[in-house]
Amino acid sequence: MNPRTNRSIGVIDRYRSLLPVDESTPVITLGEGSTPLIESRKLSALLGNRCRVFLKFEGANPTGSFKDRGMTVAVSLAAQRGATTLICASTGNTSAAAAAYAARSGMRCAVLLPAGKIALGKIAQAFVYGAKVIAIDDNFDACLNVVRELQKEPTVAVVNSINPDRLEGQKTAAFEVVDELGDAPALHLLPVGNAGNITAYWKGYQEYRQLNRASRTPRMVGFQAAGAAPIFLDRVIPAPETAASAIRIGNPASWGPAKTALQESGGAIDIVSDDEIFAAQRWVAANEGVFAEPASAASVAGFMKCADPSRRCSSCPMAQLPDESSIVLTLTGHGLKDVASVLDQCPAPLKAEANKESVLSLLS
Numbered sequence: 001m002n003p004r005t006n007r008s009i010g011v012i013d014r015y016r017s018l019l020p021v022d023e024s025t026p027v028i029t030l031g032e033g034s035t036p037l038i039e040s041r042k043l044s045a046l047l048g049n050r051c052r053v054f055l056k057f058e059g060a061n062p063t064g065s066f067k068d069r070g071m072t073v074a075v076s077l078a079a080q081r082g083a084t085t086l087i088c089a090s091t092g093n094t095s096a097a098a099a100a101y102a103a104r105s106g107m108r109c110a111v112l113l114p115a116g117k118i119a120l121g122k123i124a125q126a127f128v129y130g131a132k133v134i135a136i137d138d139n140f141d142a143c144l145n146v147v148r149e150l151q152k153e154p155t156v157a158v159v160n161s162i163n164p165d166r167l168e169g170q171k172t173a174a175f176e177v178v179d180e181l182g183d184a185p186a187l188h189l190l191p192v193g194n195a196g197n198i199t200a201y202w203k204g205y206q207e208y209r210q211l212n213r214a215s216r217t218p219r220m221v222g223f224q225a226a227g228a229a230p231i232f233l234d235r236v237i238p239a240p241e242t243a244a245s246a247i248r249i250g251n252p253a254s255w256g257p258a259k260t261a262l263q264e265s266g267g268a269i270d271i272v273s274d275d276e277i278f279a280a281q282r283w284v285a286a287n288e289g290v291f292a293e294p295a296s297a298a299s300v301a302g303f304m305k306c307a308d309p310s311r312r313c314s315s316c317p318m319a320q321l322p323d324e325s326s327i328v329l330t331l332t333g334h335g336l337k338d339v340a341s342v343l344d345q346c347p348a349p350l351k352a353e354a355n356k357e358s359v360l361s362l363l364s
C-alpha cells in the first residue's frame with residue numbers, strides 16, 4: 001500500500017527508475033507484484049535445515065499468475081505508442097493477463113489458444129475480461145508462429161514475451177526477492193515453458209548486482225516437464241505432452257537467452273515427470289497451505305528431486321551449497337485456475353448425518 005495515495009501500487013510505481021517508462025506513460029495497473037515470499041521450514045528440513053527455503057507465490061497477483069508483472073509494462077507502453085488491439089498466443093495465463101489489462105486500458109484483445117489444452121479457469125478469465133478467444137487446432141508453438149506474423153500490423157501490440165517490455169516487468173520479481181531477503185539467494189528454482197521468466201529473473205538479478213543492491217547473483221535452475229523438455233534435451237519437441245498445460249511448449253521463444261542465463265549463472269536445467277509435478281502440488285498445498293497450479297509445482301518437484309542425493313544429477317547445484325544459503329522457488333500461478341486436474345485425483349467427500357456424534361465418529 002502506498003501511504004500517500006492509500007492505494008496498492010503496482011510494479012511500475014514500485015520500480016519506475018529501473019523500467020523503460022517515462023512521465024507520459026499511462027500506467028495501466030491492477031496493483032500487481034509485491035507477492036508473498038513464504039518461508040518453508042518443511043522444505044528446508046529436506047536439506048537437513050542447512051539452508052532456508054522460500055516460496056515466491058506469484059499466484060497472489062491480480063489475475064493469479066506472474067504474467068501480470070510483464071503485462072502492466074507491456075500494455076502501458078503499448079497504450080503510449082498508440083496501440084488499440086492486444087494479441088497473444090497462450091497456454092492460458094498470458095491470455096488471462098492480457099485480457100484483464102486490455103479491459104483496464106480500454107483496448108481490444110484477441111487471444112490464440114491451443115484448442116482443448118487450456119485449464120478451464122484460464123479460459124473463463126479470457127472470456128469474462130472480454131477478450132476475443134480464438135482456438136487453434138494445434139499446439140502453443142503454432143499459435144505463437146501466427147502471432148509473430150501479426151507483429152507488423154499497425155495498431156496491434158503483441159504481448160507475448162517476444163515483446164521485451166514483458167520481460168522488463170517480470171524482472172521485478174527478482175528485485176522483490178532481493179529487497180525482502182537483503183541479498184540475492186544462492187539458488188533460484190522455477191518452471192520453464194517459453195523460457196521468458198527465467199530470462200527475466202536473470203536480468204533482474206544482474207541489474208541489482210550491478211547497482212550493488214545485491215552482493216551476488218543466484219544460480220538459476222529451471223525445470224521442464226519430462227514430455228515437454230526442449231531445452232533439457234537440446235532439440236525442438238514437435239508434439240510436447242504434459243498435464244501441466246501451462247508449460248506444454250516444444251520450441252521456446254526465449255530458448256537462447258534462457259541458455260545464457262543458465263550458463264552465466266552457473267545453473268542447470270532438469271526435468272520432472274507429471275507424477276512428480278502432481279505429487280509436489282499436493283505436498284506444498286497440504287504442508288504449507290500454498291495452492292499452486294501444476295506447472296508451478298514443477299519448481300517444488302524439482303527441489304525435491306535435487307534434495308535427494310539418489311535422484312539428483314552429478315552436477316546438481318544443490319549438492320554444492322554452503323550452509324545457511326537461501327533458496328527461492330517461484331510458484332508461478334494459482335491452483336484455482338486448474339481445479340479439474342486436482343479433482344480428478346480427489347477421493348469422494350466423507351458423508352455424515354447432520355449431528356455432532358456422526359461428525360465426531362469420522363474424526364476419531
Ligand code: F0G
Nearest residue numbers: 090091093094193194195196197332333
Ligand atoms: N508457470 C506458469 C503457471 C505459466 O503459465 C508459464 C507460462 C510458465 C510457468 C513458464 O514460464 O513461459 O516464461 O518459461 N505460460 C505461458 C502462457 C506460456 O501462455 O501463459 P515461461
